[in-house]
Amino acid sequence: MTQIDDVKTDEFETLVLKSDLPVFVDFHATWCGPCKAMMPALEDIAREYQGEIKIVKVDIDAEPKIAETYGILGVPTFIMMQGGQAKERVSGGMTRGKLAAIFERFAGEAQ
Amino acid sequence: MSGQGAFGGDAARKHALIADVADKGPVYTAWLTPAVLDGKPGDLAAGQGLHPAIGYLLPPLGTYDQEADSGVFYQAALEAVPVGADEPGIVRAWFLWAWDHPTYGLSIPLRGTSLEAAAETIIDLVRESRSKPIEPKRWRQARAALSAKMDETGLDPEIADPILSMAWDIETTPAIGADVFSAWMGPVFQAAHTSQTWTEADAQAHGAKLGELSQKAMAEIGEVRQGDPEQYAQYKAIMETLWSGDPATATLYRRQQAHQAAANAIIAAWRAEVRRGFIACAEAAAQAVAA
Numbered sequence: 001m002t003q004i005d006d007v008k009t010d011e012f013e014t015l016v017l018k019s020d021l022p023v024f025v026d027f028h029a030t031w032c033g034p035c036k037a038m039m040p041a042l043e044d045i046a047r048e049y050q051g052e053i054k055i056v057k058v059d060i061d062a063e064p065k066i067a068e069t070y071g072i073l074g075v076p077t078f079i080m081m082q083g084g085q086a087k088e089r090v091s092g093g094m095t096r097g098k099l100a101a102i103f104e105r106f107a108g109e110a111q
Numbered sequence: 112m113s114g115q116g117a118f119g120g121d122a123a124r125k126h127a128l129i130a131d132v133a134d135k136g137p138v139y140t141a142w143l144t145p146a147v148l149d150g151k152p153g154d155l156a157a158g159q160g161l162h163p164a165i166g167y168l169l170p171p172l173g174t175y176d177q178e179a180d181s182g183v184f185y186q187a188a189l190e191a192v193p194v195g196a197d198e199p200g201i202v203r204a205w206f207l208w209a210w211d212h213p214t215y216g217l218s219i220p221l222r223g224t225s226l227e228a229a230a231e232t233i234i235d236l237v238r239e240s241r242s243k244p245i246e247p248k249r250w251r252q253a254r255a256a257l258s259a260k261m262d263e264t265g266l267d268p269e270i271a272d273p274i275l276s277m278a279w280d281i282e283t284t285p286a287i288g289a290d291v292f293s294a295w296m297g298p299v300f301q302a303a304h305t306s307q308t309w310t311e312a313d314a315q316a317h318g319a320k321l322g323e324l325s326q327k328a329m330a331e332i333g334e335v336r337q338g339d340p341e342q343y344a345q346y347k348a349i350m351e352t353l354w355s356g357d358p359a360t361a362t363l364y365r366r367q368q369a370h371q372a373a374a375n376a377i378i379a380a381w382r383a384e385v386r387r388g389f390i391a392c393a394e395a396a397a398q399a400v401a402a
Contacts, residue, residue, distance in 0.1 A: 095290035097275030
């Protein structure tokens with residue numbers, strides 16, 4: 001199993017905005033069932049694209065400033081960040097197929 | 112992993128599980144559902160001697176149901192899985208069955224498009240994986256090729272989603288069966304709700320009216336008691352009265368009910384077929400066990 005860490009507000013700039021790799025940010029909440037249901041898929045994807053794309057989580061209740069900055073209105077919402085910019089944004093539960101389609105676009109650029 | 116195939120190679124374990132499903136009856140309409148919500152149905156299935164690949168696929172096949180007959184399906188599905196069977200092989204066979212189905216086939220929307228060849232490469236890998244392991248990089252290359260084609264063409268990504276969801280090693284990524292089911296159901300659900308007689312404007316008008324009437328009903332009920340069946344029955348009775356309050360509202364309600372029933376029937380027909388396909392694939396695995 002690949003660990004996906006929660007990022008705090010004071011780490012966001014270093015771990016996400018200044019990351020050399022693209023970062024897929026999972027905006028979630030502890031009370032959100034669909035967010036929990038997505039975890040096995042995210043762990044599989046993290047393992048598959050290890051070293052090419054990072055995945056991190058942001059708990060919108062614990063880190064409201066980040067959620068506000070990115071206008072998160074519902075969870076789960078996912079944003080692919082690259083070079084400090086939000087490049088792609090999707091919401092709701094997703095299959096590994098849909099996740100892979102997004103990741104392939106950015107993994108290609110990283111290689 | 113079950114190690115010795117389905118039910119750990121133990122017929123008594125299979126019969127005990129089927130008996131348990133029969134005994135618990137309606138409780139098993141939600142079989143594995145709490146584990147699905149927690150994202151760990153594979154662990155629960157392994158505890159029952161089932162491979163996680165089956166553990167992830169059975170809940171969506173069984174529980175996305177309007178008629179609460181999941182228990183009947185689970186019993187039939189478990190009966191069909193032979194003791195000692197290669198369970199990932201059953202799921203792979205179901206993928207291939209889904210690709211080739213004459214009515215609902217996953218190949219149908221891709222035919223004649225520029226995605227077809229890349230999708231067929233993935234299907235060939237699924238076929239190959241039935242007899243030997245596939246190197247991880249070949250799955251990855253096949254996914255990358257289909258994704259790239261999809262980006263080039265601008266076709267609806269929904270048509271490629273089930274195929275991209277199959278393109279993983281099921282031993283290391285056993286949840287892909289549930290993804291394929293979900294990706295397959297999306298367009299079926301959308302098509303079922305697309306109707307000449309029920310427009311987006313109708314749906315919005317119904318939603319707005321539902322919200323308005325629901326607020327009135329809640330105000331009449333007073334304090335909400337969660338999980339109280341009597342209060343819920345009272346709420347439903349009030350809503351029925353409110354929906355028949357004036358001719359326009361009553362007509363909107365009747366039309367929505369008719370649309371919902373028609374859509375449910377379309378989805379139910381598809382669901383019955385994909386369940387039948389799973390059972391057929393499981394029964395076919397008996398030949399491999401016998402050999």
